[in-house]
Structures are given as structure tokens and as C-alpha cells.
Amino acid sequence: xxxxxxxxxxxxxxxxxxxxxxxxxxxxxxxxxxxxxxxxxxxxxxxxxxxxxxxxxxxxxxxxxxxxxxxxxxxxxxxxxxxxxxxxxxxxxxxxxxxxxxxxxxxxxxxxxxxxxxxxxxxxxxxxxxxxxxxxxxxxxxxxxxxxxxxxxxxxxxxxxxxxxxxxxxxxxxxxxxxxxxxxxxxxxxxxxxxxxxxxxxxxxxxxxxxxxxxxxxxxxxxxxxxxxxxxxxxxxxxxxxxxxxxxxxxxxxxxxxxxxxxxxxxxxxxxxxxxxxxxxxxxxxxxxxxxxxxxxxxxxxxxxxxxxxxxxxxxxxxxxxxxxxxxxxxxxxxxxxxxxxxxxxxxxxxxxxxxxxxxxxxxxxxxxxxxxxxxxxxxxxxxxxxxxxxxxxxxxxxxxxxxxxxxxxxxxxxxxxxxxxxxxxxxxxxxxxxxxxxxxxxxxxxxxxxxxxxxxxxxxxxxxxxxxxxxxxxxxxxxxxxxxxxxxxxxxxxxxxxxxxxxxxxxxxxxxxxxxxxxxxxxxxxxxxxxxxxxxxxxxxxxxxxxxxxxxxxxxxxxxxxxxxxxxxxxxxxxxxxxxxxxxxxxxxxxxxxxxxxxxxxxxxxxxxxxxxxxxxxxxxxxxxxxxxxxxxxxxxxxxxxxxxxxxxxxxxxxxxxxxxxxxxxxxxxxxxxxxxxxxxxxxxx
Amino acid sequence: xxxxxxxxxxxxxxxxxxxxxxxxxxxxxxxxxxxxxxxxxxxxxxxxxxxxxxxxxxxxxxxxxxxxxxxx
Numbered sequence: 001x002x003x004x005x006x007x008x009x010x011x012x013x014x015x016x017x018x019x020x021x022x023x024x025x026x027x028x029x030x031x032x033x034x035x036x037x038x039x040x041x042x043x044x045x046x047x048x049x050x051x052x053x054x055x056x057x058x059x060x061x062x063x064x065x066x067x068x069x070x071x072x073x074x075x076x077x078x079x080x081x082x083x084x085x086x087x088x089x090x091x092x093x094x095x096x097x098x099x100x101x102x103x104x105x106x107x108x109x110x111x112x113x114x115x116x117x118x119x120x121x122x123x124x125x126x127x128x129x130x131x132x133x134x135x136x137x138x139x140x141x142x143x144x145x146x147x148x149x150x151x152x153x154x155x156x157x158x159x160x161x162x163x164x165x166x167x168x169x170x171x172x173x174x175x176x177x178x179x180x181x182x183x184x185x186x187x188x189x190x191x192x193x194x195x196x197x198x199x200x201x202x203x204x205x206x207x208x209x210x211x212x213x214x215x216x217x218x219x220x221x222x223x224x225x226x227x228x229x230x231x232x233x234x235x236x237x238x239x240x241x242x243x244x245x246x247x248x249x250x251x252x253x254x255x256x257x258x259x260x261x262x263x264x265x266x267x268x269x270x271x272x273x274x275x276x277x278x279x280x281x282x283x284x285x286x287x288x289x290x291x292x293x294x295x296x297x298x299x300x301x302x303x304x305x306x307x308x309x310x311x312x313x314x315x316x317x318x319x320x321x322x323x324x325x326x327x328x329x330x331x332x333x334x335x336x337x338x339x340x341x342x343x344x345x346x347x348x349x350x351x352x353x354x355x356x357x358x359x360x361x362x363x364x365x366x367x368x369x370x371x372x373x374x375x376x377x378x379x380x381x382x383x384x385x386x387x388x389x390x391x392x393x394x395x396x397x398x399x400x401x402x403x404x405x406x407x408x409x410x411x412x413x414x415x416x417x418x419x420x421x422x423x424x425x426x427x428x429x430x431x432x433x434x435x436x437x438x439x440x441x442x443x444x445x446x447x448x449x450x451x452x453x454x455x456x457x458x459x460x461x462x463x464x465x466x467x468x469x470x471x472x473x474x475x476x477x478x479x480x481x482x483x484x485x486x487x488x489x490x491x492x493x494x495x496x497x498x499x500x501x502x503x504x505x506x507x508x509x510x511x512x513x514x515x516x517x518x519x520x521x522x523x524x525x526x527x528x529x530x531x532x533x534x535x536x537x538x539x540x541x542x543x544x545x546x547x548x549x550x551x552x553x554x555x556x557x558x559x560x561x562x563x564x565x566x567x568x569x570x571x572x573x574x575x576x577x578x579x580x581x582x583x584x585x586x587x588x589x590x591x592x593x594x595x596x597x598x599x600x601x602x603x604x605x606x607x608x609x610x611x612x613x614x615x616x617x618x619x620x621x622x623x624x625x626x627x628x629x630x631x632x633x634x635x636x637x638x639x640x641x642x643x644x645x646x647x648x649x650x651x652x653x654x655x656x657x658x659x660x661x662x663x664x665x666x667x668x669x670x671x672x673x674x675x676x677x678x679x680x681x682x683x684x685x686x687x
Numbered sequence: 688x689x690x691x692x693x694x695x696x697x698x699x700x701x702x703x704x705x706x707x708x709x710x711x712x713x714x715x716x717x718x719x720x721x722x723x724x725x726x727x728x729x730x731x732x733x734x735x736x737x738x739x740x741x742x743x744x745x746x747x748x749x750x751x752x753x754x755x756x757x758x759x
Contacts, residue, residue: 032705033706116702409734410699414699448733538748539737540699540741542740542741543723543735543738546740547722547723547735
């Protein structure tokens with residue numbers, strides 16, 4: 001990378017703290033978290049005003065600066081990744097550029113993340129806004145071995161490019177020097193023939209006196225940017241607007257994806273070419289090239305599927321076979337039941353004199369613990385059941401899953417998986433914007449429910465919340481599902497997968513019909529694939545295990561306490577008898593499954609762990625019968641679709657209100673049982 | 688309230704760098720107290736913050752890496 005021109009100490013003082021009526025406007029734009037506000041503070045000093053942009057709750061900061069003797073009015077805009085707005089923040093930035101005329105932009109970009117910055121530069125170029133590019137955090141980029149040829153980038157873009165370290169005020173004097181010389185960039189990505197032809201049709205209709213160039217306006221109009229419509233309506237006739245709509249419909253019909261996505265993808269290709277020409281990293285090896293190739297395959301619509309299948313198979317083998325069989329067997333039988341449980345039993349009998357208290361804690365002497373109701377060691381003992389579920393059954397399974405997940409995260413495959421899942425969900429009929437919470441739900445449904453806020457209408461938010469609560473298993477539950485599926489026949493595992501996908505497809509299809517049509521794509525920056533670092537994987541896994549132990553273990557103990565209490569007052573029998581018509585009659589499951597379902601409300605993986613513990617001896621011995629394969633599949637389908645865990649349920653109540661939350665629960669309960677009963681009936685005939 | 692440490696975080700999904708303060712679990716979740724899960728303001732991806740033992744391990748690994756680079 002070209003080094004910044006001078007050190008912080010040698011930097012001449014910027015003339016600041018002068019509130020003057022600026023003759024020209026300087027607008028700071030940039031992606032979120034690139035140090036824009038630091039640059040703004042350095043240019044303007046203390047005297048700034050912060051106010052909401054008219055008609056929004058988005059704050060815009062304004063100030064004044066005298067740069068090289070000239071007065072400037074400076075505005076700091078909300079961080080944006082796109083001039084085709086996908087959020088209120090982005091719309092405010094776009095509107096400022098649209099309304100301000102004769103302004104100059106200072107684009108601040110993160111030098112560590114140049115690709116993201118160049119995507120915005122390309123749009124500023126299309127908008128024909130005069131700008132200057134500050135490659136901020138240049139020192140951090142250099143530390144990471146990222147070298148940017150700023151001179152070549154400047155030549156390719158046709159604008160000045162200045163490396164900066166804003167927090168140390170390095171490079172800001174050079175920025176101040178060159179702002180007055182800012183000019184529009186000639187870097188204009190070319191789109192495919194159909195899009196260029198459509199742009200050619202629309203371009204002459206675009207107003208020429210807007211702050212943004214006509215090509216940028218034509219692109220916004222072509223993708224159907226609703227937020228632009230009011231601006232266009234002010235200067236175009238109804239006939240012109242109808243013509244634009246007709247062109248848009250004609251071009252949109254040529255692509256399976258939205259035009260917004262198609263244009264962003266084609267623009268990214270041009271940006272990637274520029275990025276690769278100006279950025280080099282220390283020693284790109286053959287492995288690096290292979291990683292790049294694999295990265296490209298992993299998001300390819302066809303080649304991505306076998307890559308995804310291979311990744312899922314590796315996770316299944318690691319979690320389902322190693323985690324659920326080898327690790328669980330060792331921890332549950334060797335560590336817990338052969339050593340820890342007898343040790344605790346002996347310790348309590350040694351410490352507590354024989355009598356009612358001893359019997360209460362560890363049951364009568366000489367009776368196997370699964371045949372008495374001891375509080376610590378017993379059939380529903382806090383230690384022998386609660387801790388063994390949490391530590392010996394679920395922990396090894398989720399720990400192996402967390403290792404696999406951390407490997408995916410650190411390798412850079414996770415964003416690609418999100419892209420692939422996005423594609424699959426979209427094919428299933430799910431509305432574009434609804435996809436993001438669904439993908440995130442695979443991590444934690446509770447947080448994903450909160451993400452449903454991104455949906456625009458209440459109806460959309462309710463549908464997404466319902467889909468999340470209904471059919472998306474969280475990471476911990478997914479781990480136990482992997483473990484259970486590894487113990488059943490491949491056919492039964494396929495029945496489970498097809499059943500859940502069918503439910504998601506049908507409900508998603510209905511949702512797509514109910515949710516109004518405009519889908520918005522979510523855009524992720526795809527880092528290069530790399531070999532996961534063992535240290536990173538260890539830290540990420542440990543962080544997740546710590547989180548699991550803090551969150552799940554107390555609930556496992558609470559669930560066991562409830563079971564123990566119910567058992568003492570014979571409530572379990574009552575419960576099982578009450579649920580028998582459904583659990584035994586409809587689902588053909590053992591009556592004990594009723595308690596697993598009910599306590600699954602505390603945590604879904606608790607329910608799955610109960611089922612796993614029930615069938616584990618048969619899975620291990622390889623004596624699973626056809627009947628058992630059906631039972632496990634039906635139980636897994638029902639538990640996966642069952643009412644969400646307590647944390648998610650409270651989040652639903654908070655986000656959607658009591659009435660909606662209760663209505664969602666009232667729908668899910670019979671639906672999950674009904675789906676389980678249907679799978680049971682079908683499997684008994686077809687499996 | 689969430690036990691989030693205010694510091695710069697990098698989202699493992701979208702790569703966005705953000706201040707973790709205020710990005711923790713929301714109080715509407717009954718488990719928010721002491722929860723270390725943070726939510727990326729860019730893409731919404733949630734993951735547990737590397738604090739506690741994981742934070743100590745990260746510190747140890749970084750010190751070792753720094754020593755290794757210093758001795759070269």
C-alpha cells in the first residue's frame with residue numbers, strides 16, 4: 001500500500017472551529033463503521049448540529065469547516081452500503097445526495113475491506129457525484145498484509161485516493177488539500193445487454209437537474225426503487241412513469257432473481273476486477289487460488305449443491321457419529337453412570353446419616369437409581385438425570401456441533417451457506433426479506449424473532465415469526481437432531497428431512513402469497529475461503545459452550561426438578577394418561593414421550609435429549625426396529641414443529657403482543673401434533 | 688441486563704465491525720440477564736461474545752502469537 005503522506009505529528013493543523021456559512025457542501029459518505037465520524041470530527045471540530053433528517057428518525061450531523069481557506073458546509077451521513085436503499089438510513093444518505101446540488105463527496109472506506117467500499121464508489125461514479133476516496137484504517141490493512149496500490153486505484157477510478165488513519169489524523173491534510181479538486185469518476189460498470197438496453201430506454205426520461213446523475217437514477221428506477229417514486233413523480237408525467245414500469249416489467253421477466261440482485265451481482269463483477277487489480281496480499285499461494293475456486297463453487301447455483309451436501313454430510317458424520325455415539329457413550333456410561341453417579345451416591349451415604357434425609361437425596365440403599373425417586377440420584381434426580389442430560393448427552397453433541405459450526409464460520413463458508421440457503425428458500429416460495437430471519441434462526445430463534453422487525457408490515461412480521469417458531473430448529477436442537485438421525489435408518493432420516501421441508505415449503509408458499517410481493521435481497525460480503533485456524537475454532541467453540549452451559553444447564557435442572565416434583569405427586573402418570581390419546585393414540589409413541597414434549601417448552605433440545613436417552617441403547621446396539629425408526633421420525637418431526645422454547649415464546653409475546661403470541665402458540669400446538677400424526681400414518685403405509 | 692463487554696466486534700457472517708455496546712440480548716428475553724449473545728447491527732447474525740474463558744484463551748493465543756512475531 002502507498003504509505004500515508006506524513007506522520008501524525010508532521011500533520012499540519014486543520015483550520016477548524018469556525019462556523020461559517022459554507023459556500024459549498026462536503027458530504028461524507030461511507031459504509032457503516034469505517035471511521036467516517038472521526039474524519040468528520042477532525043474536519044469540523046466541536047461546533048456541529050445533530051438533527052433528524054426531515055420525516056425520519058435518522059440523525060444527520062452537520063458542521064462547518066474552512067479547508068485551505070475556503071468555507072465548507074460539512075454533512076456526515078448515516079453509514080450505507082448501497083445507494084439503492086434497503087433501510088431508512090440508506091435512504092436518508094441517498095436522499096441527501098439526491099437533493100444536494102453542486103456538492104462534493106468524501107467517501108471514507110475501510111482499507112481492510114476495500115471490496116465493500118468500491119461497491120459504493122461504483123455507485124457514486126454512476127451518480128456522477130464528484131468525490132474523493134479516503135482509504136481509512138490504512139495502518140490496520142498494512143498490518144494484515146493487505147497492500148493497496150492507491151495510485152493505480154486513483155487512475156482506474158479517475159478520482160484522488162488518499163490513504164488515511166483518521167484516529168491519528170494521518171492523511172487528513174492531504175484529504176483537505178484535495179477536496180476542492182474532487183471530480184466525478186469514470187468507473188462505470190457495464191451491465192448485460194438487456195439491462196443496458198433498458199437503461200438506454202429509461203435514461204432520457206430521467207430529470208437532469210437532480211443531485212444524482214441520470215444513469216444512477218435510471219438504475220434506481222429500473223430496479224423499482226419505491227422510495228424514488230415520489231422524487232420522479234415530481235418531474236415526470238404519468239405516461240413517463242408508466243413507460244418506466246413497462247420497461248422494468250419487461251426486463252425483470254428475463255431473470256429468476258430480482259433486478260436489484262442482478263444489477264448488484266453484475267456490478268460486483270466489475271468491482272471484483274478492479275479490486276483484484278489494485279489489492280495484493282502477502283504471498284498468494286496455490287492453496288489461496290484453490291480456496292478462491294472453492295469459494296466460487298460454493299455459491300454457484302449448481303456446483304454449490306454438492307459442496308453444501310458434502311459440508312452437511314461431514315457435519316452429520318462428526319456430530320451424529322463421533323459426537324452422539326462415541327463421545328456420548330463415553331461421557332454418559334463411563335463417566336456419569338459408572339463413576340460419578342456411584343461416587344455421589346457413596347459420598348452422600350457417607351456424609352448424611354442413614355435415614356429419611358439420605359433416602360430423600362439418594363433413595364434407599366441397594367436399589368438401582370433408575371428405580372427410585374431420589375432428589376440428587378434417582379430416576380428424575382437432579383444429578384443423575386438433569387446433569388447427565390445436560391453434560392453427558394447434549395453437551396458432547398452440541399460441543400461437536402459447535403466445533404463444526406466454528407470451522408464453517410472461520411473458514412468463511414458460513415456466508416456462502418447463507419447465500420445457498422437463501423436460494424433454496426427463495427425457490428421454496430419464501431419472500432426475499434423473510435429469508436434472513438429464517439437463516440439466522442438456525443443460530444438462535446429468539447434473536448431471529450427480533451430480526452423479524454426488518455419486515456415492513458405487521459402481517460409480514462407475524463408470518464415470519466410464525467415460520468420461525470414453527471419450523472426452524474435452533475443450533476442446539478439441530479445438533480440433537482443430527483445425533484438422532486445418525487441412529488435411525490437413512491430412509492427414516494430422509495422422511496424427517498422431507499417432512500420438515502414440506503411443511504416449510506407449504507407454509508412458506510402460503511406466506512409468499514399473503515406477504516405482498518416485493519422481495520428485497522439480503523447482501524453479504526463474501527470473504528475468501530481459508531483454512532480454519534485451530535486457535536480461532538477453539539475460542540469460538542469455547543465461547544459457545546460457555547454460553548450453552550450458562551443458558552441451557554439451569555433450564556435442564558429446572559426441567560428435571562419439575563419432572564421430579566410431578567413424579568412425587570404422581571402428576572407424571574396423570575399427565576401421561578391425559579396426553580395418551582394424542583401421544584399414544586395419534587402419534588403411536590411411548591407414553592413417556594408426553595413429558596419430553598411438555599418440558600421441551602423449557603428448551604427444545606431438552607425434549608430431543610429425552611427422546612435420545614430413550615432410544616439410545618437400541619441405536620448403540622444396532623437393534624432399532626422398523627417401529628422404532630418410525631417412532632423416532634414422528635417424534636422428531638413433532639418436536640421440531642412444536643411450540644417454541646420459553647425464551648423464544650417470551651420474545652414473541654414482547655415483539656408481537658400477547659394476543660398474537662397466544663394465537664401463534666394455539667396454531668402451532670395442534671399443527672405440530674397433526675403433522676406428526678400425518679407422518680406417522682404415511683410412514684406406516686409407505687416406509 | 689446482558690453481560691456484554693463494550694468493544695469492537697467483527698461479525699463472523701458479514702464481516703461488519705461494530706461496537707458491541709447495546710447489541711446484546713434484549714430485555715424481552717427472559718434469559719437476557721447475563722446473556723453474552725450479541726447481534727450484528729448489519730445482518731442480524733447472533734453469536735456469543737468471546738468473554739470469560741474464551742476471552743482468556745483468545746488473550747493467551749494473541750500473546751503467544753505476538754511473542755512469536757517478536758522473536759523472529
